[in-house]
Amino acid sequence: MKLQKLIATAALAALIAPxxxxxxxxxxxxxTPTTQLYTDTIGGGIGNVVVMTGGGNANGAGQASGRNDDGFSGPINFGYTFSFFGTNYTSFYANNNGNISFTxxxxxxVPNGPIGASFPTISIWFGDVDTRNLLSGVLHIRQDIPNQTILTWDHVGYYNSQGNLLNTFQMVIRGSDYDIPSGEGAIGFFWLDMPWEATGTSQTAAVGFGDGGGNAVVLQGSNTAGLNTAVAFHQTWFTENLTPVCGVPGTPACTNDVPEPATLALMALGLLGLGVLRRRSA
Incomplete structure (x- = not known):
């Protein structure tokens, strides 16, 4: 039944896609290969636990431990202005499932994007994160450096309350007044060990950016098997225009090894069709 629902959703999305x-x-x-998070290089730790909803759409305080499934927290103030797809934001929502969103x-x-997401979204690992298992870590936030927000999913498990495999990844968001060092950018993604990927039938993850209206910038290989091994122990920085920072000392050369147009169209259809699912009772 779940597979039939996914097929039906994909067909509908194809009809209504912009x-x-x-x-x-x-x-x-x-x-770029790395063995460290950004906070490992600057020191100071990963910050405070993010208290979220227990899951679903209703906002409100969840467990003080930060453990939840499909929860979110917000709006959280940046303390600065952040420009995303041409719109300025002063706050955001931190979502347990590997992304932040606006509005x-x-x-x-299941990633409905970053393409087709109903909110503007930045996804470092849009997957089925579940931190209810006591072996799992939770999401942390650090905002002690002016014009910079750091979010860390620290050794997090997956649905349904699984703690045998744990992913670690970190997102850095900077305001326009941040003095960006050479080789870095306005947005940073860092991944360490990433042993889990599929957490359900034909379910994978996505990495990238969506404006909530179908426009997106997406990592090659999103929503296909093996993405976790591709990003594990890697990092990347992006400019304000969502272009990877490359071609300067210490960063990879700029290349354009992207799929052929026919392949892109199929990937786009898959990403558009995989969205709008909400948590089943657990």
């Missing part, structure tokens, strides 16, 4: 949506892909070659929290657990 005809002029702009979909761009950035190559896996723009990722509303996102409890979806």
């Amino acid at each position: 005809a002029q949506a702009a979909i761009e892909y950035f190559p896996q070659s723009s990722l 509303g929290g996102n409890s979806a657990y």
Whole structure:
């Protein structure tokens, strides 16, 4: 039944997808190997636990431990202005399932994007994160550095309350007044060990950016098997225009090894069709 629902959802999405949506892909070659998070290089730790909803769409305080499934927290003030797809934001929502969003929290657990997401979304690992298992870590936030927000999913498990495999990844968001060092950018993604990927029938993850209206910039290989091994122990920085920072000392050369147009169209259809699912009772 779940597979039939996915097929039906994909068919509907194909009919209603914006005809002029702009979909761009950035190559896996723009990722740089690393064995450290950004906070490992600057020191100071990963910050405070993010207290979220227990799951679903209703906002409100959840467990003080930060443990939840499909929860979110927000709006959280940046303390600065952040420009995303040409719109300025001063706050955001932190979502348990590996992303942040603007204008509303996102409890979806199968990536409907970043393409087709109903909110503007930045996804470092849009997957089915579940931190209820006591072996799992939770999401942390650090905002002690002016014009910078750091979000860390620290050794997090997956649905349904699984703690045998744990992913670690970190997102850095900077305001326009941040003095960006050479080789870095306005947005940073860092991944360490990433042993889990599929957490359900034909379910994978996505990495990238969506404006909530079908326009997106997506990592090559999103929503296909093996993405977790591609990003594991890698990092990448992006400019304000969502272009990977490359071609400067210490960063990879800029290349354009993206799929052929026919392949892109199929990937776009798959991403558009995988969205709007909400948590089943657990």
